[in-house]
Amino acid sequence: MTDDYDLLVIGAGMAGIAAATKCSSQGWRVAIVDELPYGGTCALRGCDPKKILRRGAEVVESARLMRDKGVDNGTLAINWGELMKHKHGFTDPVPHSMEENLNARGVNTLHGTATFTGPTHIDISGTTHKASKILIASGATPSPLDFPGQEYLIDSTDFLNLEKLPSRIVFVGGGFVSFEFAHIAARAGSVPTIIDRGARPLKAFDADLVELLINRGSDVGIEVQRRTSITRVEQTGSGYRVHVDGAGGPATIDADLVVHGAGRTPDLSRLNLETGGVAYNGHGVDVAGHLQSTTNADVYAAGDSADTAGMPLTPVAVIEAKVAASNMLKSDSMAPDYAAIPTAVFTIPELVRLGMLEHEARDSGLDVDVRYTDTSQWYSNYRIGETSGATKILVDRSNDRIVGAHLFGAGYAELANTISMAMKHGLTTRQMKSTTATYPTIGSDLSSMI
Template identity: 55%
Template sequence: MTDTLDLIVIGAGMAGINAAKKCSKAGWSVAIVDELPYGGTCALRGCDPKKMLRAGAEAVEAARRLEGKGVTGETRIDWPALMKHKESFTDPVPESRESGLKEAGVRTLHGRARFTAEDRIEIEGHGEIAFRHALIAAGAKPRPLHFPGAETLIDSTDFLNLAELPRRIVFVGGGYISFEFAHIAARAGAQVTILDRGARQLKMFDPDLVDMLLERSRAAGIEIVAEAVPESVEDADGTHHVIYRTAGESHAIEANLVVHGAGRVPAIDHLDLAAAKIEIENGGVKVTPWLQSPSNPRVFAAGDAAASPGKPLTPVAVFEGKIAASNMLNDKRTEPDYSGVPSVVFTIPELARVGLLEEEARERADVEVSFTDTSGWFSQKRLGESHAGAKIITAKDGQILGAHMFGPDYAELINVFSLAIKLKLTAAQVKAMPAAYPTRASDIGSMF
């Protein structure tokens, strides 16, 4: 490839694919490269396959909750069959994504990429390519862990491809990955422990509702150890001995599998960014508010690879990719709007939030906070669910500033509040919505 491309995109996930298609549609010569199968983390190694496995856990949990309430008989997870169900979605994704890109006129490349100059990139198996613009959308990878035996841990990708589920599992870290996978594994019959070095788990979520989740997790058989610092993982006769320290004392726990759930960082180490004068900030590609590298204006970044204000979430990657593409095409400085982006921990039941936390809101202005324990409501009663709650935060003028929920199907309900925050609706306007009854949405008016 000797001609200069208008755009080279690094990373075939949601940010990269959306940007590549948009620029190609506008008439640019575009190529996209990834060393992994096309589709990105969400479709292949994260959100989607996780929820495919969660479907089995949900079914088992639903049957258990209604035991003695009209449902009888043992329900269990056939892990290999559940994994095949997951693969029925993930297996076709790479070919489908690549075909869609080709149909859009994008050249698809495979291999590891690295910058060799401010306007050049070398791709394994394809040589050096010159470009007018580049978009770094390389996603994220597990955070490096530094203790003896850390290399024996599997990551989230490996967990989502387990042929069999081990009997005893330890998750290192107290974030999304650990809690979501722990809830799946526990319903599948595994003995599960979460070791978190922090005093508070899931720090980005409302602490009152996190406490509810911790109670519900323990009720599901999940052991959670806070302020547990991993010291080492030792292998003996096929068993992992996990040594950790709490309150100055060392403890040990045995496991058949230890899973890395201690966070992720931008996957940009291999790109040789210094060769292209691209700066790094907070571990990601340093960008202006409009997603452009200040040190190399040819280059933009989006999604998990960018050190932008956006959270590492799929919808953020999608709109950052599109905005970066628009700014490149039109030489604009449009900034992404991060308001109203919801976030969910897909435990059983799920924990959801959108907007400000209570402590954040109180720092900015006088607010009204409505916290409601909804565990006794009809919506939970009919499912046999024991834990649920909602916290809605509004300004004095009634504008909704934040919504936080823990309960069955609240991942869907949070989208109503996402729209409310995006459109700056007031509590009165949201309450005026006539919802079908009895549905989750019909509960909204009683939450604040």
């Protein structure tokens, strides 16, 4: 039996759900499919559960910073099992809730692996469905590794479901996953080591602030080994032995757990895109600026599934999905607006970026005023016992507008939202300084940063 839809969405994460509900609200007959529980990576296996675990680490670290300042942290420690139970209290109800909400909005929810059997035909568990339009929003999966013993590694999903946290953890790769999980693990009593083959981890962030983050992490026992490659991982009687080749030559690291944090790639391998006439590459489906496939006009893609200029962030995926849905509904060619979108590494403290890096601004020919501020001794940090913090604001001298903002400090991810609004709407730093903030708050620090 064949079911016909106006739109079939592949992937029930935040992007896919946004597009499905938008089109259904306009009277389209819509179906959505996923082979995993509904909710996607962010709600179930990424952003949200990660930050719940980070809360435990924040509390422990906050108490540690106030030791000898009036707070006796005594035996304060993370109970990993109870913290994980708290996480499950949020994640476990999500799939059912998402599916119920979709059904209530008129979206047909399907389960199984979707594969193209033609340009507008999708097979799901042996049933072929025809759709006038198809949106691919299938997300990403951990990038393949190329060293012997890679099968012993767990991925981020596994880490977020660990029943017990082991004592010695090696994180492979110098990106978001490794740094965020290492900062959680260190406050929970583990000894983390991050292995990065490059000279500088977190390459998308300001180099000076990354160094501050690495130094801050070393205070709680996080070791970062740079210019180091893993040659193999082997099992031992008590765990694993990680063989590395670094600046000092070959060496080994004994670990109880090895975690894959070396990036993610679009999850497209099971879609049979060739049969659908959908061109793709290692960065996702080949799409035009308005997110339509360059080779199949009935197919659109968004989020990690699409090769776009957007950052691999859930809010960006949702923006793209909504734009794709609007374009399908109106036969339009609108492109997403990626201006001033903040991104953060939720370490403790967090590291944030908006807009251009310093070298990007200079390479683009802008005359930039680099306003670097060491905030480590500011009242906002002194109050909580924190001793590390800095900001770097890049201002275009020709119009007094911010073109890049880089922040490292406690609570600065929230501060980034104000900066994002100012950048998005073209406010000058003079206009930003004219606003009176609640005092004393981190927001009131902004005028001194710019």
